[in-house]
Amino acid sequence: MSDHYCNRFPLTLLALATLGLGGCGSFDGASSRIAGMVTPYKSDIVQGNVVTREQLALVKPGMQKAQVRDILGTALLSSVFHADRWDYVFTLKRQGVPPQARKVSVFFKNNVLERTEADELPSEKEFVATLQSQNLSGAKPVLEASPEALQKYPMPAKVTPPAAGLVVPVDYPPLEKARP
Numbered sequence: 057m058s059d060h061y062c063n064r065f066p067l068t069l070l071a072l073a074t075l076g077l078g079g080c081g082s083f084d085g086a087s088s089r090i091a092g093m094v095t096p097y098k099s100d101i102v103q104g105n106v107v108t109r110e111q112l113a114l115v116k117p118g119m120q121k122a123q124v125r126d127i128l129g130t131a132l133l134s135s136v137f138h139a140d141r142w143d144y145v146f147t148l149k150r151q152g153v154p155p156q157a158r159k160v161s162v163f164f165k166n167n168v169l170e171r172t173e174a175d176e177l178p179s180e181k182e183f184v185a186t187l188q189s190q191n192l193s194g195a196k197p198v199l200e201a202s203p204e205a206l207q208k209y210p211m212p213a214k215v216t217p218p219a220a221g222l223v224v225p226v227d228y229p230p231l232e233k234a235r236p
Contacts, residue, residue: 097151104132104146107160109177115162119169124162131162140164148186156186 107128114127124142125131131142144160160174178186 095151100151101147101149103148105129105144106146106183107144107158107174107177108180108183110180112160112172112174112177115169115172117169117171121164121167121169124164124169128160128162140170 105128111127115124128142128144132145133143135141140163142162142164144162146156146158148156158175158177160172160177162172163170
């Protein structure tokens with residue numbers, strides 16, 4: 057009877073090895089499907105200057121460079137080779153959303169705005185809407201307390217204005233001592 061088991065042992069071993077290798081092939085497909093469902097978190101990448109339609113509408117030919125900078129901010133690209141041109145570039149890359157890229161070029165002549173060239177720009181409201189997370193779920197909490205809930209807390213004491221004869225200091229001492 058032991059010869060019977062010895063003759064079947066190689067066959068059993070071969071069958072187990074074949075099943076094991078066959079399992080590896082199906083495990084590979086299953087692991088690929090699982091890995092496809094699980095994606096790593098990628099943070100948003102925001103680069104450059106946001107210029108909205110409203111901001112660009114405020115910029116008019118004839119403005120000084122300082123006035124344009126006050127409205128649009130400091131240009132992302134300014135070159136010593138193109139001192140009369142400022143480029144405002146903006147990119148936004150978010151996971152699961154097509155990337156955004158916009159460019160605004162501002163041209164000066166003798167430190168005075170001559171013209172602007174810009175891609176299609178969003179309004180401020182449209183831009184803010186693109187920043188809001190798409191994964192907001194669940195009910196939003198109520199941010200108002202009922203009159204009954206407010207009764208649990210005492211009313212703050214009323215602040216009385218300073219007396220009419222009170223002298224308020226006008227000159228304050230220095231924060232640091234003067235060094236000799």
